[in-house]
Amino acid sequence: MDARVDTASQAAELRAAIRAGRHDGRTTGLVPGMVQANLVILPAAWADDFRTFCHRNHQACPLIDETAPGTRSLPRLGVDIDVATDLPRYNVFRDGVLVEEATDLTSLWQEDFIAFALGCSYSFEGALLEAGLRLRHQDLGVKVPLYVTDMATAPAGPFEGPLIVSMRPFPPADAIQAIAITSRYDQVHGAPLHFGDPAAIGIADIDAPWSGAPPVLHPGEVPLFWACGVTPQLVLERARPPIAITHKPGHMLVTDLLNAEFARAA
């Protein structure tokens, strides 16, 4: 209980530092053990379709909370969260095009905005590390490789597009453990969608990721592919809402929830 209060207060302190402009860098690895969330902000007219899209594509877009109309808080995720100021960096899209980066949304905020918080792979990566597994991209200090697949998301209104996956390699025995563990985290992408042959999900060349660093696989290792939270960003670009705002990748909403609370009972 003490540990929980302690890390929750560390998360609140980090958000306060971000809000005050004292931290505008990545949140990766900060306040370990706490859930970090992806953020998507849309005008209310677009929110219903986006919510439906998330529900239909739960593995890529695990919706964990949203703001009530007219508010900027997420009381279930943390004390005194202000989604307009508490993330280090935001990407602002107009008509589907990234037009600017911001560290504070106060001047851009519209009364009709709804902010959606989506689960993020940092939670399950934390659980894998706690189980003693190694993450190759972390060991190498590079970004996890992402790929566009030939698997379509289930569309909702204007929102549609291909599923994007992240890849992490493991020897088979570790892969089994990684699958078992992440299957209990269905609010943060859950189990992988695929392992093994990349071509089976439309990845022509595993050495040429769409984003992130080219992977390094050791002999006998198997690539595991998880639905990725970047999927909704690509979907937003294709849907071209007049305005949409997301976190900048790596610059997340740090919540007061423990990753361990996200593991569901089987």
Add this chain to the structure above:
Amino acid sequence: MDARVDTASQAAELRAAIRAGRHDGRTTGLVPGMVQANLVILPAAWADDFRTFCHRNHQACPLIDETAPGTRSLPRLGVDIDVATDLPRYNVFRDGVLVEEATDLTSLWQEDFIAFALGCSYSFEGALLEAGLRLRHQDLGVKVPLYVTDMATAPAGPFEGPLIVSMRPFPPADAIQAIAITSRYDQVHGAPLHFGDPAAIGIADIDAPWSGAPPVLHPGEVPLFWACGVTPQLVLERARPPIAITHKPGHMLVTDLLNAEFARAA
């Protein structure tokens, strides 16, 4: 609750039929949903080492209960179980050699016998079928293929030997589900030990199983290998106790426990 009472009473009825000599065939597929168990009976002088062996090799030898000295009942596994009469067929080993088959152990029973009940893959296979997965060996109506690996069990006293695995093939997406599900059944072998390349665990030719039918793998499918409950039988043969009695494969102890009760909370 009604369903549980109903299937438990079906299990008790089946045991009564076996005890009365009205059923001496396989228990495979009978009273679906109920835990079936492997049985190993040893003189008390050998029981401590065997119990330790089971604890050290939990995935292959998941010990779920044992008789109290001087008794033949397993009250936690079912009402009025008599391990000497309630299995359809037994294998009797003397000095590690299978010397006879029996349908009733009354005349062979020794006061110093301890009977061990071990979890069996039927439980997790039931869970896989309930999740909508298909089991190839069941679809083909053949026995699951078993292989002797080059992975050693952890020895205890005279008990040692190689780990035996069973193999079930799946497409990757189903394999992920199979791993996630069986990882919650650690009292019945748990998650697979390995998938993919058979040579990595010392299987020279996947088409030549040690026991069971040669496997049929469809294109794109991956072989998954689970620790197998036949492992202790081979270990008993190598340890050569003066007498040891097991169930005959496929002729199990049918208990009053639901498979679903074996799924542990994550």
